[in-house]
């Protein structure tokens with residue numbers, strides 16, 4: 001069952017009346033790849049009416065025009081991307097995502113350049129990582145081209161929500177893929193749904209770069225086991241983090257740092273971002289190497305930029321004791337970008353140990369790396385590595 005749209009122009013010009021309707025009454029528009037290519041935006045970035053100024057966006061859910069949806073059925077493969085106006089899904093009560101957590105997600109961003117073009121940062125990397133997550137939990141993998149087409153389509157349909165150049169914001173892109181077919185015995189579903197929504201965002205942690213966040217070493221819980229699913233961006237990892245995350249926040253620490261599950265001696269990563277430590281004396285960039293750390297695309301980009309700066313990049317085990325030796329600590333990821341961590345506290349009953357980094361402000365290396373990656377994302381310097389994908 002596919003939905004007919006006579007011409008693409010109709011789809012562009014008549015955003016509401018041209019929606020075909022699913023049996024459920026949910027409006028959809030089906031686009032094929034050429035239509036996606038052709039559907040050049042008629043609207044401009046930064047023209048949507050929001051409840052706050054563009055420069056004051058945080059990291060919260062906000063409604064936009066539409067999301068994109070693609071369905072996979074065993075024997076048929078992947079269908080065509082469809083634009084859906086209503087933010088609801090009609091889901092089978094037997095869906096494996098609901099029962100067994102067969103679901104994964106991604107996170108990437110689109111930025112408006114000074115010339116008004118919209119560029120998506122490294123979507124091919126997110127496509128690949130989503131495929132790796134799908135492999136791990138036995139879901140149908142979405143081909144890279146289809147992933148990128150779908151992402152472009154949804155950004156295009158919500159172009160006015162891309163924060164304008166200079167606002168510091170971005171359009172956060174959130175693809176999810178989950179088992180939507182019913183099963184009751186434990187086995188993979190025969191139907192998968194890919195959905196991608198977009199949200200205009202600003203800083204993840206209040207104050208952004210200006211105020212280093214306080215971190216807490218999480219000693220009562222583990223995020224991921226060495227041979228578990230920590231390296232896959234699967235939904236269940238984040239449910240497991242909700243309680244420790246809430247407990248850290250309640251004690252006054254916005255960010256929690258996990259240790260390795262096996263020995264409790266090595267640094268793994270923060271709840272939703274990778275750990276990076278900087279040493280001035282040796283000009284080194286140190287980040288954990290572990291089978292249960294999520295391979296961050298931001299970290300990968302920063303390692304390349306750090307190397308370009310002549311830094312020594314080390315991906316290896318980091319013992320907790322080594323926290324004493326770092327001059328700067330960063331939390332890195334798409335949502336947080338590069339966030340300075342001012343301190344990490346370890347609470348062992350009455351025994352409190354605090355590792356401090358910097359003097360309550362962003363360190364010089366953190367600043368340098370942040371500026372470098374943001375300049376590429378904003379189109380202000382040459383994109384040497386071809387990281388920006390233009391809409």
Ligand SMILES: *Cc1c(COP(=O)(O)O)cnc(C)c1O
Nearest residue numbers: 272273274294296297298333334
């Ligand atoms: C998504 C995520 C990151 C950051 O990855 P990016 O590709 O840089 O956005 C880091 N750690 C965890 C646990 C994550 O889920």
